[in-house]
Amino acid sequence: MASSRNALGGSSSDSGSSGRSGSSNNGGGHAIEIKDLACGYGKNQVLHGVDFSADLSKITAIVGSNGSGKSTLLKALFGLCDVKSGSIQALGRDITHIPTHAILNYGISYMAQRKNVFQDLTLRENLAVVAGRQRADRAMDHFPELLPFLDRPAVTLSGGQRQLLAMAMILVHNPKIMLFDEPTAALSPKNADIIIEKIKNLNAEHDNCIVLVEQNVKYALRNCDKVYLLASGHVVYGGDPEPLLNDKDLASKYLGM
Numbered sequence: 449m450a451s452s453r454n455a456l457g458g459s460s461s462d463s464g465s466s467g468r469s470g471s472s473n474n475g476g477g478h479a480i481e482i483k484d485l486a487c488g489y490g491k492n493q494v495l496h497g498v499d500f501s502a503d504l505s506k507i508t509a510i511v512g513s514n515g516s517g518k519s520t521l522l523k524a525l526f527g528l529c530d531v532k533s534g535s536i537q538a539l540g541r542d543i544t545h546i547p548t549h550a551i552l553n554y555g556i557s558y559m560a561q562r563k564n565v566f567q568d569l570t571l572r573e574n575l576a577v578v579a580g581r582q583r584a585d586r587a588m589d590h591f592p593e594l595l596p597f598l599d600r601p602a603v604t605l606s607g608g609q610r611q612l613l614a615m616a617m618i619l620v621h622n623p624k625i626m627l628f629d630e631p632t633a634a635l636s637p638k639n640a641d642i643i644i645e646k647i648k649n650l651n652a653e654h655d656n657c658i659v660l661v662e663q664n665v666k667y668a669l670r671n672c673d674k675v676y677l678l679a680s681g682h683v684v685y686g687g688d689p690e691p692l693l694n695d696k697d698l699a700s701k702y703l704g705m
């Protein structure tokens with residue numbers, strides 16, 4: 449994909465047909481380091497012995513079939529599921545058993561897969577729910593395309609615009625780690641591109657660590673630095689995106705590619 453400007457503003461530059469390159473590492477430890485994680489919801493254990501790491505300035509994708517545990521892995525990082533064993537380190541802290549509000553204060557934000565904005569509130573009101581005026585204004589600097597709609601209820605936005613609002617709502621926290629759960633789901637290819645370009649721009653501008661769950665596997669592999677493939681709560685692949693694209697056995701067995 450070549451460098452381009454998109455319809456909602458912002459620019460993009462992709463580094464090749466699969467994966468990205470050229471960004472720096474965390475100068476030592478990983479921004480996120482999960483070891484041997486077992487977690488789930490009450491008695492329902494979803495993840496089994498998961499090892500995972502992600503770095504600053506990189507986009508790390510998580511792919512896998514429906515129900516494989518992708519959202520649960522993000523929720524574990526945001527204190528939203530029950531950890532049975534293992535450990536979760538983020539930005540040099542142990543957050544394994546830390547409550548969500550504290551995790552947010554440590555610089556980690558999460559954009560949920562569904563219902564991530566208040567439909568009946570205006571954009572301005574949505575932002576007011578999560579931040580004061582100054583921080584909301586700063587976040588909106590990244591989304592000039594939304595400014596004309598500030599006083600419209602979120603329900604009147606297009607799917608792509610709604611996802612941009614959801615992104616603005618997590619950006620107000622000025623996070624170092626951003627967790628995105630299927631931000632392009634149900635969007636047209638054009639709008640999906642706009643969202644992904646925005647995520648890449650944020651990654652490039654802020655050197656943050658982005659973890660991206662994406663249902664379109666080829667799309668994820670083309671737009672990430674590193675990928676994890678989950679199957680039934682286990683990591684069956686973790687590493688560079690390119691070998692996964694070329695491994696027909698793994699791709700057809702777990703991803704229907």
Ligand SMILES: Nc1ncnc2c1ncn2[C@@H]1O[C@H](COP(=O)(O)OP(=O)(O)OP(=O)(O)O)[C@@H](O)[C@H]1O
Binds near residue numbers: 492513514516519561
């Ligand atoms: N709140 C919950 N309580 C109990 N079980 C849950 C809960 N949320 C998810 N699960 C179960 O955990 C398993 C993994 O779900 P998860 O949402 O992590 O999968 P996923 O890979 O994100 O799937 P999808 O691609 O459909 O979004 C599923 O069997 C699901 O039914």
Ligand SMILES: [Mg+2]
Binds near residue numbers: 518519520561629
């Ligand atoms: Mg999910």
